[in-house]
Amino acid sequence: MTANDDYIIEILKDVGLIKPEQIEEAKAAAGGRHQSILDVLIEQGIISKMEVLKTVAMQLGMDVIVLADHEIPQEVIQQVPAAIARRYKVVPVFDSENTLSVALSDPLNIETLDSLRYLLKRNVDGVVAAEEEINEALDKYYGRAEKSMEEILDQSRGASADAQVRMDDTADETVATDVDTPIIKLVSLIIMEAQRSRASDIHVEPLETRFRIRYRIDGVLREVEPPPKRLQAVILSRIKLMAGMKLSEKRVPQDGRIQINVAGEDLDLRVSTVPSSHGESIVMRILNKQSLLLGLPKLGLFADDQQIFERLISMPDGILLLTGPTGSGKTTTLYACLNHLNRPDRKIITVEDPVEYRISGINQVQVREDIGLTFPAVLRSILRQAPNIIMVGEIRDFETAEIAINASLTGHLVFSTLHTNDAPSAIPRLMDMGVKPFLLASSIRATIAQRLVRVICEKCAAPYTPTEREIGLLGSAASQFKDIKLLKGKGCAACGQTGYRGRKGLYEIFLINDEVQAMIYNKTPLTQLRARARELGMRTLREDGLRKVVSGITTLDEVLCATMGD
Numbered sequence: 001m002t003a004n005d006d007y008i009i010e011i012l013k014d015v016g017l018i019k020p021e022q023i024e025e026a027k028a029a030a031g032g033r034h035q036s037i038l039d040v041l042i043e044q045g046i047i048s049k050m051e052v053l054k055t056v057a058m059q060l061g062m063d064v065i066v067l068a069d070h071e072i073p074q075e076v077i078q079q080v081p082a083a084i085a086r087r088y089k090v091v092p093v094f095d096s097e098n099t100l101s102v103a104l105s106d107p108l109n110i111e112t113l114d115s116l117r118y119l120l121k122r123n124v125d126g127v128v129a130a131e132e133e134i135n136e137a138l139d140k141y142y143g144r145a146e147k148s149m150e151e152i153l154d155q156s157r158g159a160s161a162d163a164q165v166r167m168d169d170t171a172d173e174t175v176a177t178d179v180d181t182p183i184i185k186l187v188s189l190i191i192m193e194a195q196r197s198r199a200s201d202i203h204v205e206p207l208e209t210r211f212r213i214r215y216r217i218d219g220v221l222r223e224v225e226p227p228p229k230r231l232q233a234v235i236l237s238r239i240k241l242m243a244g245m246k247l248s249e250k251r252v253p254q255d256g257r258i259q260i261n262v263a264g265e266d267l268d269l270r271v272s273t274v275p276s277s278h279g280e281s282i283v284m285r286i287l288n289k290q291s292l293l294l295g296l297p298k299l300g301l302f303a304d305d306q307q308i309f310e311r312l313i314s315m316p317d318g319i320l321l322l323t324g325p326t327g328s329g330k331t332t333t334l335y336a337c338l339n340h341l342n343r344p345d346r347k348i349i350t351v352e353d354p355v356e357y358r359i360s361g362i363n364q365v366q367v368r369e370d371i372g373l374t375f376p377a378v379l380r381s382i383l384r385q386a387p388n389i390i391m392v393g394e395i396r397d398f399e400t401a402e403i404a405i406n407a408s409l410t411g412h413l414v415f416s417t418l419h420t421n422d423a424p425s426a427i428p429r430l431m432d433m434g435v436k437p438f439l440l441a442s443s444i445r446a447t448i449a450q451r452l453v454r455v456i457c458e459k460c461a462a463p464y465t466p467t468e469r470e471i472g473l474l475g476s477a478a479s480q481f482k483d484i485k486l487l488k489g490k491g492c493a494a495c496g497q498t499g500y501r502g503r504k505g506l507y508e509i510f511l512i513n514d515e516v517q518a519m520i521y522n523k524t525p526l527t528q529l530r531a532r533a534r535e536l537g538m539r540t541l542r543e544d545g546l547r548k549v550v551s552g553i554t555t556l557d558e559v560l561c562a563t564m565g566d
Contacts, residue, residue: 009041011055017055056128057128060107060108062126062128063127063128064127065103065129067134067137072091072092072093077092082142083261084116084120088115089135090126091137094127099123101127102127103126103133103134104127105129105134113125183235187235187238190204191284193215195286197217197222198502199217200216200217200219200285200286200288201216201283201284202216202283202284202286203216203282204236204281204283206276211235212226218454218501218503219503220454233279236279239271239282243257250275251275253272254273269287270356298336299329299504300507301505302544302547308509310340313340315445317409317411317413318413319414319416319444320415320416320447321395321416321447321448322334322415322448322449323422323423323448323450324420329450330417333448338362341389346389347386348387348388349363350365350390351378351382351391352366352393353366354366375399379400379403379404388412388413389415392404392414392416393417394418395417397433398433398434401433405435405440409439409443420449422449422530422540422541423447423510423533424529427447437520441512441518441521442517445512448508449507449510449541450505452503453503453559453562454502454558455500456488456500456501456552456555457489457495459492459494460491460499461490462487462488462489463485464488465484470557486550487555488555508539509538509539510538511536513536516529519532540563545558545559
């Protein structure tokens with residue numbers, strides 16, 4: 001529901017809509033299923049969303065309305081521009097001489113009303129409506145933010161023959177700026193549809209006979225309806241122009257950044273080009289700033305692992321390493337940790353290549369090897385800045401590892417990442433780089449391996465019995481899944497017929513205690529190190545995944561694909 005769930009629950013309890021024992025039962029269920037207590041109460045039918053809205057609104061002296069019962073005049077709609085209405089998800093409903101009343105779904109969101117008063121330069125108050133009704137009203141009164149791709153392509157077909165020749169042959173700065181508006185709209189639409197689809201990346205790929213566009217949604221690439229091949233050159237040029245790249249340079253890779261407002265929302269995209277056989281392949285990474293606001297529970301940690309995690313990141317010094325392949329969510333976890341630790345009494349400095357998200361209150365340094373601003377060079381300098389916490393985007397070589405370890409031994413807490421398959425493998429990997437065992441033993445506090453799995457869609461989740469093949473693949477863990485029903489998404493409009501919506505992390509936490517320190521110092525082989533870690537209570541990625549299967553968070557298929565067996 002909202003970030004004020006505890007306050008809402010107290011209100012509901014005070015007015016007698018829920019009982020203390022129901023709250024305790026929901027709290028127990030929420031811990032196992034990784035939901036908020038209020039969401040569990042609603043899901044169990046103890047209280048409805050509308051009852052919650054009405055009760056909280058009544059406490060705040062606000063009215064609750066059904067938007068479908070009101071035909072809002074156009075002159076009222078015009079009081080709030082479309083971009084502002086969509087950004088703040090509000091609909092103007094009543095306009096008197098002194099006050100404009102807007103419908104919003106969260107009665108406790110006072111900041112929205114304050115922002116609207118500032119932007120509209122008039123008095124604004126709120127009435128409450130269901131979120132679904134507000135979304136429908138936004139589409140009804142403001143229309144879609146962009147035309148459909150078919151409409152835009154129809155307009156682009158009317159381009160002059162001269163413009164067409166320039167699109168196919170030259171694609172220089174003149175084309176990128178002079179080509180008809182439909183092409184500009186088309187590129188904006190591609191970005192907007194990716195955002196609406198919750199995509200993390202947009203892949204624009206020139207092939208021999210066609211021009212392919214794919215979105216990566218919940219870690220899986222999905223192809224979408226592409227523009228015609230004849231528009232390839234001008235679309236690529238438009239993207240490069242937006243990213244501040246050299247349009248005439250097509251032989252070497254380039255990197256850029258796009259900041260754009262689409263349908264009232266500010267988007268930040270990191271753009272990369274690579275020359276391919278049939279043109280430049282472009283990938284646009286959509287940097288979702290909402291992931292910065294993730295609390296540690298939202299990462300997918302169970303209560304016991306979260307306690308360990310919070311204890312680790314609260315240590316005064318040492319190194320905490322996150323390991324895993326590219327795309328396993330390490331950066332998101334690092335930023336969630338920094339966001340958790342970001343307080344006025346702490347100085348935090350990061351060294352990144354590139355800086356993906358900009359966080360207020362944190363000093364972030366972009367590595368630039370072309371001018372000598374490398375990881376080691378930056379690390380040496382920032383130690384003189386007296387930071388409490390340092391984040392190194394990735395340990396790539398001995399020099400970076402050595403400086404990071406020295407920083408941890410001189411009273412700094414250091415976060416970093418490493419590419420290994422599991423948590424214990426980080427130790428021999430650093431030894432291979434040339435780091436002395438005694439330095440590793442005394443500096444590393446824990447290594448954490450991570451993978452991402454898709455989450456079962458709540459809208460279409462249904463019980464199912466795992467097949468014999470699935471159970472057989474589990475090996476020694478198969479016995480706990482016999483004759484039990486698990487959850488699986490059937491596929492619906494909310495999840496794009498996939499059965500999944502969103503992703504959570506699987507974690508393998510390898511704690512470095514006195515015994516493990518001695519094993520590292522004595523260069524114990526990895527197999528023995530891993531075996532002893534298991535004896536000391538380390539859960540593997542697969543074991544953590546199976547816990548999440550039993551809890552109804554993900555499916556056996558996802559865990560089997562993302563993890564290795566023992």
